[in-house]
Amino acid sequence: MSDVVQSPASPSSLPDSRAKTPKAIRLYLGVLLGIAAALVALPFAVYPIFLMKVLCFALFALAFNLLLGFGGLLSFGHAAFFGGAAYVSAHAAKVWGLNPEAAIACGALASMGLGVIIGWLAIRRQGIYFAMITLALAQLVYFACLQAKFTGGEDGVQGVPRGHLFGLFNLADDRVLYAMVAAIFMAGLLAILRVIHSPFGQALKAIRENEARATSLGFRVERYKLAVFILSATLAGTAGATKAVVFQLASLTDVHWATSGAVILMTLVGGMGTLFGPIVGAFVVVGMESYLAPFGAWLTIVEGLIFVTCVILFPNGFVGALAKKTAR
Amino acid sequence: MISESAKKTSRAAHAPSGRSSDLQGLGEPVLVARGLSKEFRGFQAVSGVDLSVARGSIHALIGPNGAGKTTCFNLLTKFLAPSSGEIIYKGRDITRTKPADVARLGLVRSFQISAVFGRLTVLENVRIALQRRKRGDSFDFWRSERVLHALDGEALALLEEVGLAAYSAAPALSLSYGRKRALEIATTLALDPDMLLLDEPMAGMGREDVEQTASLIRHVSVGRTILMVEHNLSVVAELSDRITVLARGRILAEGDYATISKDPRVVEAYLGARHD
Numbered sequence: 059m060s061d062v063v064q065s066p067a068s069p070s071s072l073p074d075s076r077a078k079t080p081k082a083i084r085l086y087l088g089v090l091l092g093i094a095a096a097l098v099a100l101p102f103a104v105y106p107i108f109l110m111k112v113l114c115f116a117l118f119a120l121a122f123n124l125l126l127g128f129g130g131l132l133s134f135g136h137a138a139f140f141g142g143a144a145y146v147s148a149h150a151a152k153v154w155g156l157n158p159e160a161a162i163a164c165g166a167l168a169s170m171g172l173g174v175i176i177g178w179l180a181i182r183r184q185g186i187y188f189a190m191i192t193l194a195l196a197q198l199v200y201f202a203c204l205q206a207k208f209t210g211g212e213d214g215v216q217g218v219p220r221g222h223l224f225g226l227f228n229l230a231d232d233r234v235l236y237a238m239v240a241a242i243f244m245a246g247l248l249a250i251l252r253v254i255h256s257p258f259g260q261a262l263k264a265i266r267e268n269e270a271r272a273t274s275l276g277f278r279v280e281r282y283k284l285a286v287f288i289l290s291a292t293l294a295g296t297a298g299a300t301k302a303v304v305f306q307l308a309s310l311t312d313v314h315w316a317t318s319g320a321v322i323l324m325t326l327v328g329g330m331g332t333l334f335g336p337i338v339g340a341f342v343v344v345g346m347e348s349y350l351a352p353f354g355a356w357l358t359i360v361e362g363l364i365f366v367t368c369v370i371l372f373p374n375g376f377v378g379a380l381a382k383k384t385a386r
Numbered sequence: 387m388i389s390e391s392a393k394k395t396s397r398a399a400h401a402p403s404g405r406s407s408d409l410q411g412l413g414e415p416v417l418v419a420r421g422l423s424k425e426f427r428g429f430q431a432v433s434g435v436d437l438s439v440a441r442g443s444i445h446a447l448i449g450p451n452g453a454g455k456t457t458c459f460n461l462l463t464k465f466l467a468p469s470s471g472e473i474i475y476k477g478r479d480i481t482r483t484k485p486a487d488v489a490r491l492g493l494v495r496s497f498q499i500s501a502v503f504g505r506l507t508v509l510e511n512v513r514i515a516l517q518r519r520k521r522g523d524s525f526d527f528w529r530s531e532r533v534l535h536a537l538d539g540e541a542l543a544l545l546e547e548v549g550l551a552a553y554s555a556a557p558a559l560s561l562s563y564g565r566k567r568a569l570e571i572a573t574t575l576a577l578d579p580d581m582l583l584l585d586e587p588m589a590g591m592g593r594e595d596v597e598q599t600a601s602l603i604r605h606v607s608v609g610r611t612i613l614m615v616e617h618n619l620s621v622v623a624e625l626s627d628r629i630t631v632l633a634r635g636r637i638l639a640e641g642d643y644a645t646i647s648k649d650p651r652v653v654e655a656y657l658g659a660r661h662d
Contacts, residue, residue, distance in 0.1 A: 257517060257534055258527035264503050264514045270465070271501035275577060276489035276518050285525055 085384070089334055093247070097240045106236045107304075112344045113243040114301040119324040119336030121293035124250050127331030128259065129286040130266045131181070134189040134318050135196025136294050138176065141313025142199055143169040143295030148215035148308035149208050158221045158229055158238070162299040169295020170288060172199070177287035181280055193315065200313045214309030218302055235304060242300050246293055251333065253289060262286055294321075327368050329375025338376050342368075413441030416581060416611050417462070417493070422471035424457050431457040432635045435471070439581075439628075444603075444612045446622045449632035450655055455615045456498075456585070458632060462613070463495040463583050464488045475581075492580035498589050502566050502573070504559035508550055511558050511569055512541040515576035541576065548572045548602060564595035571602055582606070584614035588621055600625060623647075631655070 100109055118140050125131050147165030150156045156164065180191040203209045210216070220229035229235045253259050265272045265279050273279050302308040311317065320343060328339025346364065350357050372379040419437040423430070432454040439445045449455050460466040462473060464485040472481045475493055483491075503511050516537045517524055545551045548568040553561060558569060567587065574582060587603060588596050600621055603612065607625075616622050622629060623643045631638040631646060633655045639646055646652055 252530070253527040255531045256527045256529050257521065257524035257531055260510070260514060260517065260531055260534060261524045263506060267503035267505055268501050271497065271503065272514075273465075273485050274463070274489055274495045274497070274501070275515050275573070276486050276494075278484070278486045278523070281523070281525075285527070289527065 086333075090247075090251075093334070093337070094244065097244065101233070101236050106232050108344070108348055110236055110239045110304045111301070111348075112341055113239050114297050114304065115321070115324065115344050116337045116340035117243050117246045117297035117300070118294050119321050119328070119340045120247060120250050121290045121297065122321045123325045123330065123332075123336045124253065124293070125286060125290035126325060128254060128262050128266060129283055129290070130269075131283060131287065132185075132189050132322075133180075133192040133287075133290075134315070134322070135176065135192035135194075135199075136290075136321050137313050137315060137317035138192075138196035138199040139169040139172060139291040139294040140298035140301075140317060140321070141203065141308070141310075142172050143298040144302035144308035144312045145203060145209050145215060147299035148218045148302040151221060151303060152215060152218050153208070155219075156221075157225055158223055158303045161221075162242070162296065162303060165299025165302065166292055166296040169298070170292040172295075173288040173291025174284075177284045177291065181283045181287060193318070196313070196315065196318060200310070200315070203310060203313050209308070212310065214307060215302075216307055218306040218308070220303060220306060229303070239300060239304060242296065246296060247337075250293065253286075254333070258282070258285070323365065325375075327365065327375055329372075329378035329381070332375060332377040332381060335375045335377035342376075413443070415439060416441040416476055417613065418474040419462065420472050420474070422458070422461055422473065423469050424454075424461055424466060425469045430635055432461065432468075435632070435635075435637055437462075437630060437637075439611060439613050441611050442609070443627040444607050444614070444625050446626035446629045447613065447615045447632060448617075448619070448622055448629060449638070452634075453632040453655075454635040455632055457635075459495075459583065459585055459615050463493075465495075489577070489579075492577075493583065494574050494577050494579035494581070495583040496570055496574060496585055496587065498585045502558040502561070502569050505557055507555055508545065508558055508561065508569055509538065509541050509554040512544050512572050512576050513537050515573045516541055519577050544572045544576055545569075547575070564591065564598060567591075567595070567599055568602065571606060575606060579610065581611040581613070584612060584616075586615050586617060588616060588618045596621060 118136070121139075122133065122136050125133055125136075143165030145165075146168040147161040150164040151158060151161035154161075176192060176195045179195065180188055183191055204211060208215075220235065222228050223234070223238055227234045227238075229238065254262075261272070261277055261282055264275075265277060265282055269279055298312060301312070324339035324343045325336050326339070327342050328337065329335025346361055347357070350360055353360050368376075374382065415438040417437075417439040419435055422432060422435040422437070424432040435454075435458060437447075437458075447455050447458060457466065461468050464473075464480065464483060468481065472479060474480070475488070475491060478491070480488055480491070480493075489495075503514065506514065513534060517534060520537065542551055542554060545554055548571055550561075550565060550568055550572065553565065558566065561569060584603070587599055591599065596618065603614075603625060606612075614626075627642065628640070629643060629646045630640045631649075631652050633651075638655055639649045639652050641649075
């Protein structure tokens with residue numbers, strides 16, 4: 059019997075697991091192409107600065123969703139990575155005079171380092187305790203940003219130069235800037251898709267499905283959680299660092315816990331655990347903040363009502379609801 | 387109930403080559419526990435358990451409800467840390483070893499509620515175990531999962547062995563209870579473990595599933611050591627070489643089924659809850 063186990067079956071006896079879902083793959087590629095097309099077409103219809111804000115937050119939400127949807131970890135402190143990277147990249151561009159791409163890389167790397175520390179401390183606990191530890195550590199980062207010299211306290215870092223991308227392309231031109239942001243967003247999206255569809259992603263899915271069983275198969279679960287935490291932190295940092303260059307500003311808002319809350323909302327509204335949901339969620343949330351601004355102080359109430367309605371009507375988020383419909 | 391001689395012949399018939407222990411008596415101890423104790427806030431769930439599982443044997447841990455079987459099991463699989471005592475596996479102290487690392491030493495456990503990865507396909511369930519054994523850690527997040535297709539053939543062979551090849555593309559949660567068990571066993575076999583710890587493999591099963599699972603266990607026991615916790619005494623009688631009876635966290639008796647079933651203390655412990 060044991061030699062049966064050792065010898066692989068002949069290829070002809072294999073059911074083609076890849077041929078099983080050509081429809082799903084086509085849909086997948088279709089959505090990706092649709093996103094790429096939208097990235098090209100949208101700036102002609104929508105105010106590019108608004109779009110860039112959406113893209114930065116969409117990448118942030120995608121990074122958060124990687125951790126929540128595929129790592130099963132609800133972080134309530136992701137603003138620390140987003141905002142922390144924003145400060146570092148703003149500082150690098152303004153004080154060190156680095157090119158924007160180098161400044162953004164500095165921000166992302168700083169987030170990665172912060173992710174190692176916060177992740178290492180937080181992944182020992184699960185559920186609400188994990189969320190609380192991440193929140194507490196993010197609040198520490200907030201106060202560090204408030205007190206530190208280079209962050210400019212209440213003022214933040216203002217007047218960050220956009221500079222020249224690779225020393226060649228002048229980012230003062232909004233169209234060039236938009237192209238850079240769109241490229242970063244797309245690269246981030248593709249990176250996340252690759253992570254999900256990698257051997258590492260497969261192990262993550264197994265851990266998400268049944269952690270005790272994954273452990274009993276010999277997976278050192280904590281290390282996988284830490285790895286996905288660091289990846290998520292790095293991508294969230296990339297988003298924050300890009301935002302600092304686009305808006306020429308890094309401020310306390312970026313590291314505030316409300317930003318951690320906002321990214322959770324984006325993910326839930328769009329559809330937790332769906333691949334593209336967070337993008338939709340970012341559009342909705344950022345769009346509401348921008349276009350409902352005339353409501354003034356009432357904005358929070360209007361937003362709140364819309365969220366309650368969303369959650370009641372689409373408990374799986376917009377994309378979750380859509381996926382269910384197409385699956386039928 | 388199957389008689390002792392009938393049992394031996396049936397096992398010999400199923401395992402003509404693999405079980406040298408049947409010919410030479412039981413092998414040297416492979417898993418040993420000494421003075422194993424676990425206390426939960428003043429409650430002594432397991433106290434001073436000495437256990438020795440012989441290589442190549444099927445060893446059963448039985449006892450009435452609340453006897454500490456599951457706690458004992460979780461201690462041995464490292465899912466719980468003992469309050470005192472030590473655990474030796476293949477001459478190596480694993481008392482402080484983490485569960486994932488114990489699994490890497492070839493000591494693999496199953497779960498009472500069948501543990502499959504529900505939203506992964508049946509094939510992927512087995513493949514994830516092969517992935518762990520063949521590739522070690524999979525932190526390569528930059529590589530396409532297509533590299534895992536190299537393991538598909540072997541995964542399918544394992545599924546064929548437990549009769550699940552036809553379901554390879556189905557999500558694991560769509561399987562019936564008995565088939566989930568079979569999938570779990572195929573997944574465990576993918577690790578090619580030296581020793582299996584089975585937590586009530588027959589829990590919640592109908593008669594037919596019980597028979598099928600029993601023959602699966604007999605099948606996988608070839609060349610392996612098995613320790614199982616089980617309620618179904620007829621299964622225990624049929625499968626095991628050696629039985630340890632626990633009651634109130636302590637060892638009450640140990641021996642083969644004939645010895646155990648005649649022991650007045652065991653009969654008393656089971657009184658009222660006695661199977662069949």
